[in-house]
Amino acid sequence: MTLLVTGGAGFIGSNFVLDWLRQSDEPIVNLDALTYAGNLENLKSLDGDARHHFVKGDIGDRALVDQLLATHRPRAIVHFAAESHVDRSIHGPGAFMKTNVDGTFTLLEAARAYWGALDADAKAAFRFHHVSTDEVYGSLKPEDPPFAETHPYEPNSPYSASKAASDHLVRAWHHTYGLPVLTTNCSNNYGPYHFPEKLIPLMIVNALAGKPLPVYGDGQQIRDWLYVTDHCSGIRAVLAGGRVGETYNIGGWNEKANIDIVNTVCALLDELRPSADGPYARLITYVKDRPGHDRRYAIDARKIERELGWRPAETFETGIRKTVQWYLDHPEWVARVQSGAYRDWVSTQYGA
Ligand code: NAD
Ligand code: TYD
Helix, strand or coil: CEEEEEECCCCHHHHHHHHHHHHHCEEEEEEECCCCCCHHHHHHHHHCCCCCEECCCCCCHHHHHHHHHHHCCCCEEEECCCCCCCHHHHHCHHHHHHHHHHHHHHHHHHHHHHHHHHHHHHHCCCCEEHHHHHHHHCCCCCCCCCCCCCCCCCCCHHHHHHHHHHHHHHHHHHHHHCEEEEEEEEEECCCCCCCCCHHHHHHHHHCCCCCCCEEECCCCCCEEEHHHHHHHHHHHHHHHHHCCCCCEEECCCCCCEEEHHHHHHHHHHHHHHCCCCCCHHEEEEEECCCCCCCEECEEEEHHHHHHHCCCCCCCHHHHHHHHHHHHHHHHHHEEEEEECCHHHHHHHHCCC
16 A cells, blocks of 8 residues: 655655655555745755655646556545635735646646556555645735635635635545545644744744844734644544545634734744843834735634544644744754845845
8 A cells, every 4th residue: 555645845745745654554655746835954864765756847747646546556645736826816826826737737637547556355445635724725814713624715816716726626526526536625734844934934033133023914813723744643544534526614713814823933032042132022023914814814623523433632832832942953954955046035025
């Protein structure tokens, strides 16, 4: 038995691969294009481990995907590969359409051809697990209940629109062709190997460098935060026991305003790596808001708990402490991902 994982060199994908191989000897074929967000260093501890087979390539390369499916005969595909950053999608939506929409389409077509030719038992056992986001549901008002799986799709950014489109393709490939799919829609993840263009790692690395901590708009936007290994365990639970064709929301029951997140990161750094220049919160700088910025996301994760018994293991307090400590312990990882391409992005987004 084998899994084909796409995007397994990115933030969540690499955590998933590491977590999977800590608990199972079932091998993983990891297909990743190694964009700016993919980093093989995340998987360094698997060097020489025969259970991990890395392939550099694009999910939109049908011939390559066909060849990987024919050679490795996976019993499931777990599809993480995507362009994932909202701000980048605002500056350049094209790559999001290409990977998230076209790439998912190509992967679905390859999966359909492979699955269609399996014998009856393998066909019944096969799963296409699509990893998606709560952002497809749009933005909540303060008094609204959290997103349930039945919430209408109301994506507002090019990123969330591209993920919504991919969710719809996955749904249609099940309804039309019978492909045995599962979809999970998860809230904001945080933890080790998170690329420092996203809120939490950006705040940690900027604070340590004595740089401004850019808070968009009034900082009162709310996200639900989930420690990344809890997302991984949620995916494992759905892959193992989720009902085919269903979607499952995964969340941390943990809504926080951005400014509270930034203040928490500052307070932890004050404790763990105090600065001679004073509290890190002095670096907080309010900047121009993100266009079309969604105000609030929140997840109702009762379905996955009711059906599969999943709940997050980490609280925000334990998860954020581990995360800050991880960045303090891995300055060389941070230095290496802050390449020329990273610096170009920072000047595009934050300018002078
Ligand atoms: P990421 O940007 O850190 O990693 C994406 C990975 O996909 C990278 O390794 C990249 O090289 C690879 N990739 C990109 N385009 C590719 C292509 N065309 N072919 C093959 N590989 C390609 O993203 P992430 O934060 O790890 O997110 C993973 C998945 O989880 C995405 O589908 C995202 O929409 C979803 N998700 C993310 C979050 C979050 O908070 N980060 C929350 C919910 C869902
Ligand atoms: P982000 O980590 O980009 O995730 P997403 O947009 O997918 O939720 O951003 C999380 C929140 O933090 C979002 O409301 C935007 C805000 N934010 C800032 O205030 N400053 C920043 O520099 C970044 C990157 C994000």
